[in-house]
Amino acid sequence: MAGGQASVDQRLPASKPLVTFSNIDKTYDGETFVTRNLNFTIQEGEFLSLLGPSGSGKTTTLMMLAGFEAPSGGTVYLGQSRLNETPPHRRNIGMVFQNYALFPNMTVAENIAFPLSVRRVPKSEQRSRVERALGMIELVHVAGRRPAQLSGGQQQRVALARALVFEPKLVLMDEPLGALDKNLRETMQYEIKRIHERLGVTVVYVTHDQSEALTMSDRVAVFHHGRIQQIATPKILYEDPANAFVANFIGENNGLPGTVTARDARFATLALTPELSIRGRAGEGVAIGTAATLALRPENVSLDDETGGENNHLRGSIDEVIYCGDHWRLHLTAADRAGFVIKVPNKTAMAPPQPGMVATMSWSPDDCKIVAADGA
Template sequence: MAASGASEPFVTFSRIRKTYDGESYVIRDLNLEIAEGEFLSLLGPSGSGKTTTLMLLAGFESPSGGTITLNGRTLNELPPHKRDIGMVFQNYALFPHMTVAENIAFPLSVRGVAKAEQRERVARALDMIELGRLGGRKPSQLSGGQQQRVALARALVFEPRLVLMDEPLGALDKALRETMQYEIKRLHRRLGVTIVYVTHDQGEALTMSDRVAVFEGGAIQQIASPTSLYEDPENAFVADFIGENNGLAGQVVGFDDGYAVLTLPGGRTFKGRAGGTLKPGDAAVLALRPERVTVDPGDGEAQNRLSGTVEEIIYCGDHRRIHLATGQAGHFVIKVPNTQRTILPANGEPVDVSWRYDDCKIVDARSA
């Protein structure tokens, strides 16, 4: 699970397990390699293991088994303050009685950095986050976005090679959160620091990351680039969790010209790109993105076809969502680009929809 092109991993989790009661595992047999300079997001629902993984790396939790290394050094018995890792939290964790400059200087002072050098580094950090004239203010005098920038500067000021971020933008409104995503990504490119970023927001992970590790049930279901996760999910959980998905559940009955053949319980058959480990008889799901479906133009290019009845059409700005009732295939969604020449069906109208074999993937119904 190392990043492509990496020679030696910068961070390694080797057979890491975590249990609190000796029976149920929050993390089970985790193997993960992170390249130096990589931006890796840990993505998953609540309770999936992503935050525990981050806390194990930070040193706030201890593994029940396995080994964690950073740049070749084993971390298992090393306390958090000796790991030389920067940390950014959702609630900022700024000291309210200190000024902005004092907050940023705090990691330097506890490391015994000389006062003159502290002032120089704080000034550079304030300029980096474009708050150069606000060093004398208290955190309560700043906006949420400004406070998060200060928290970022404090994590970076002592020049760690690894920065951990735990839902750092969760408390911000949508517009500010999107602005801060690009700010963090800009700083990552500029500084070349390794970032491990925990989020439950799939859009955030896809926007910011070099790779994303999708967690569920204490295990990584898939780790890949954002493009690969979206286009080539490895199982039904990833297909459903990343982006929006029309999942048609059935059984693999064979393979035809390189495509898997899936039969639904009612007998309808569809073809799609085959997940790597599928074999006849496996329970599987056809994963299909709503934007890959066409209200059938009858041009002969489509290969999979389905009939349904329009239940609802929802206006979403740049596109419209058409919800269909399809009988055997269940509920079905289509995204239609909002262009002037789009002709839409009416509510209650029967329609045929279609998509190419290459635009869907038949994946394992089970999680890893």
């Protein structure tokens, strides 16, 4: 599913770019950069999530696209049109916020109709569009209620309908599910994704929740220190991270550090200690003599008494055993470091592992990656 630049911008199959960020910088004092050298495109009909920790630059990037922040350098394009000087209300972009931003003195129907009224859409067309929008979010029965009379999930659906009712090409969502409880949040994730797929609108979605980004997105842009570390499909981000930051931020990772002692076109050898080395797929920028990190998912490790063959082998002492129903979660000390995690399938005939046991772990070099140590 991917192509383009090998480690940073991995694109979906070719389609028409809708948004382009070209050499975008943002600074408030001329010295500290909130974002630095952003270069990426958003394709028409795509669901792109901007993911990263607090202060990584993802929300500022969204606000520059919306027009609420101005770039300090570079250009934002919508299609072929430069957006830098275009005020927010003339960008024809829908917005959904975490706090819903509904008008408390208006009914649900009036809230949804508001973007149409400011665009001077005829009343008859407003009514038909509002009816369609209410049907889309399955809230026809609450059209006459005020926002305070709705649940959080209902309010968020109204905010979504209001952002879509004037048929924008682009909808921006800033942590829209952050105020909802876990179950409702998961329900709304699928609801938003279903509406996106039905309408084909382009969505740019800001979140700090990696699970949410992986569940909903066609692609995810991972931010750190104002730069995009990698932009790719969820599968590529999880299975082929570009660097240590991406590997550690997306899902669980056994990130043992070491020094690269050998590499070829495909694989690298990482010395974890002077006596212990492992092999894995070689990431970009990994060179002999440089510091690097193992990227290994817990589910790719097996308990194995055999030590021959091409697989990597590592012995560790089991510190903690957690029963998780379909699997056992083991925390071990390995290569002189605590916190190594593996997931062992729970089989009826298997004697459960016990703390204090010494275990031999194995995994294929194809199932791990040696990545650059610093993703900043």
